[in-house]
Amino acid sequence: MKKPIRFYISIAGAKILIKLMRLLKRNATNLPGEIMLIFYPKLLHHFDMPKNVIAVTGTNGKTTVSNMINNILRSNGADTINNSFGGNVDTGIASLLLDHCTMKGGFKKDTMVLEVDERSAARVLPYVRPDWLVCTNLQRDSLKRNAHTEFIFNILNANIPDKTKLILNGDDLISSRLAPENPRTHFGIAQLPDEKPTLDNIICDIVSCPKCGSKLSYSFRHYNHIGQAKCSNSSCDFGSPQVDFRVVRTENGEAVIMHNGKEERYKLPNNRITDLYNTCAAVTFARSYGLSYEQVQSSMSEVKVVRSRYDSFNAAGKEVIISLAKGQNPVACSGVCDFVRRESGNKAVIMILEDLYDGKRTSENIAWIYETDFEFLKGDDIKQIIVGGKRADDYMVRLLLAGVDKSRITCCRYETDTVKHLKTDGIDKIMIMYDLFNVESLNSIKAQLKALDSKEGEVK
Amino acid sequence: MSIVIEELFPEVCSLFGDGANMKYLRQCLPEARFEQTALNDRPFFADNHVDMIYMGPMTENTQLQVIKRLKPFRDRIEELIQKGTVFLMTGNAHEVFGKRITDKDGTVTECLGINDFTAKRDMMNRFSGLVLGNYEDIEIAAFRAQFTKGYPGEGLVPFVKMTKGVPMNDDEFTEGYTRNSFYGTYLLGPLLILNPYFTKKLIKKLCGQDRKxxxxxxVIKAYNTRIADFKDKKVGIH
Structure with a gap:
């Protein structure tokens, strides 16, 4: 089909811009796409997409899962294009396509793995036309941008192409209902032996049956609304779907997944329930895509969690554990609170959760901290909570409302001052919860903690 | 007689941390009786005395269900408003009590028709931002995030006369409305925690006296920090 001249001008212009930006040591992951989409808004309509396009979306876990899928495909010989270093909205994806396409708008590589922001689905999915779409979950996210799960569900549902094969979370009664006519494979996690489910979350995004409005009856929940449920109305057939790939237990750092009546074992990057879901999502895709158990197992043995999301080291004789807690995302942040509460030993918690990106322009809407389960941090084993940042006074109130003893809370105006208030006596672990935009402060905190080794005893 | 506060449909009407309002009020009024009514249950106010009714924001589909559930009690709600019962309806909850919501595509949702209020909704445009202004002799500082613009009619008094922020429509620099002790506001989240002086006024209405x-x-320290932040000219409205 003949393409408009503006499409070719966009490609040429973007390629020159990308080269110039790289000469200037700038990453060209967003701006070229942003400019060319202004120049030609229909740009994305005209690419001849690679033979295999895999899109990964969802509220939480999409970055990890798309990285896992990309690694699995590459280690099995695929030459992939992916946006692991770029934006996941239309401008970032346009930049990626413009960078990798030929001058005619085709691609030399035959496989593309795209992380797609769920809010941007309408501007991306109809044009990249994914052969496969993995949706990790749909959960409550930034109230400002994402409103609520029903809103995001409707956007996705209206924009998934008819032929796209879906990999869906069977334990999520929201996303598992996407595009009901499309072919689908479900993954999930059974109630695990010795699992202590998180039943005390503030948020449960689906409580009543979308078909008849009756109350849903959960047989179990891992956290929030993620679990197995059915409608309490005996004349209604709504309930969790049949799961094709189900984690039944973890053993020696491996997930044991039942598929077609047989056990498959895959190395886990970590032992949290969210890591299990991410692993299961990636494995379900890879196996459904046609890779053998042995191929996927071998690839998964090399998978590691990106260091910026989870890290640990020792300082002043204490184990320091760092977790990305994603500010303004109450479900993700609650997951980290739950992780902190489940860690053994006496703990001190440093929190730097302020959304500095939002804070540059306006005053952060802190409503989300009242949906986040800070109640998980009121246990006696959490000896100190130190909050740093402009919104520290808000966190003080929130923690008091959560039932945390006032004597255990310290608030300071600057994130980088938190270490000064740390009392290491009687503490086994220092847990740091940080927002993505607080990496600079995190690095300073890490350096200060590491410096405690050389002058141990100075901070007590 | 102890104070009775009813929270309507908390399982579906607390999208943005709004449940914290009642959690906080419970701590402020430990002697009060709190009733939570689920969407499929008969409202407590239908057959009992209540001093206050609270409902928080909900999805657009839930609005339809809530209108259906409350329709049989329309006259009772009107009676309670006339009597001076406190209603606090945050986020889009108050739209349910208005006349109608009109979507951009022309679809009209008929609401309870209790208050002279209409809303226009555009699901492709979410507008959000901070709100700073005055209610009586106090300053209100809070946030909005919504798909609708609201238009109050005759007989409704603006809740907040704004000094900075994003108003609820393009014509007036106000936020929300009051009618007797009915507070309808698009402000969402932990409004009572963010605005301690407003909470004190509300509690005085309920108890007839000042309370700590x-x-x-x-809470007041955090409020003062936020007011100063909002007033800072470098702080944008969204």
Missing amino acids: LAFEEE
């Missing part, structure tokens, strides 16, 4: 709030010192 839970964590009053800390």
Whole structure:
């Protein structure tokens, strides 16, 4: 089909811009796409997409899962294009396509793995036309941008192409209902032996049956609304779907997944329930895509969690554990609170959760901290909570409302001052919860903690 | 007689941390009786005395269900408003009590028709931002995030006369409305925690006397920090 001249001008212009930006040591992951989409808004309509396009979306876990899928495909010989270093909205994806396409708008590589922001689905999915779409979950996210799960569900549902094969979370009664006519494979996690489910979350995004409005009856929940449920109305057939790939237990750092009546074992990057879901999502895709158990197992043995999301080291004789807690995302942040509460030993918690990106322009809407389960941090084993940042006074109130003893809370105006208030006596672990935009402060905190080794005893 | 506060449909009408309003009020009024009514249950106010009714924001589909559930009690709600019962309806909850919601595509949702209020909704445009202004002699500082613009009619008094922020429509620099002790506001989230002086006024309406709030010192400190932040010219409205 003949393409408009503006499409070719966009490609040429973007390629020159990308080269110039790289000469200037700038990453060209967003701006070229942003400019060319202004120049030609229909740009994305005209690419001849690679033979295999895999899109990964969802509220939480999409970055990890798309990285896992990309690694699995590459280690099995695929030459992939992916946006692991770029934006996941239309401008970032346009930049990626413009960078990798030929001058005619085709691609030399035959496989593309795209992380797609769920809010941007309408501007991306109809044009990249994914052969496969993995949706990790749909959960409550930034109230400002994402409103609520029903809103995001409707956007996705209206924009998934008819032929796209879906990999869906069977334990999520929201996303598992996407595009009901499309072919689908479900993954999930059974109630695990010795699992202590998180039943005390503030948020449960689906409580009543979308078909008849009756109350849903959960047989179990891992956290929030993620679990197995059915409608309490005996004349209604709504309930969790049949799961094709189900984690039944973890053993020696491996997930044991039942598929077609047989056990498959895959190395886990970590032992949290969210890591299990991410692993299961990636494995379900890879196996459904046609890779053998042995191929996927071998690839998964090399998978590691990106260091910026989870890290640990020792300082002043204490184990320091760092977790990305994603500010303004109450479900993700609650997951980290739950992780902190489940860690053994006496703990001190440093929190730097302020959304500095939002804070540059306006005053952060802190409503989300009242949906986040800070109640998980009121246990006696959490000896100190130190909050740093402009919104520290808000966190003080929130923690008091959560039932945390006032004597255990310290608030300071600057994130980088938190270490000064740390009392290491009687503490086994220092847990740091940080927002993505607080990496600079995190690095300073890490350096200060590491410096405690050389002058141990100075901070007590 | 102890104060009775009813929270309507908390399982589906607390999208943005709004449940914290009642959690906080419980700590401020430990002697009060709190009733939670689920969407499929008969409202407590239908057959009993209540001093206050609270409902928080909900999805657009839930609005339809809530209108259906409350329709049989329309006259009772009107009676309670006339009597001076406190209603606090945050986020889009108050739209349910208005006349109608009109979508951009022309679809009209008929609401309870109790208050002279209409809303226009555009699901492709979410507008959000901070709100700073005055209610009587106090300053209100809070946030909005919504798909609708609201238009109050005759007989409704603006809740907040704004000094900075994003108003609820393009014509007036106000936020929300009051009618007797009915507070309808698009402000969402932990409104009562963010605005301790408003909470004190509300509690005085309920108890007839001034009361010390839970964590009053800390809540007022956070409020003062936010007011100063909002007033800072470098702080944008969204």
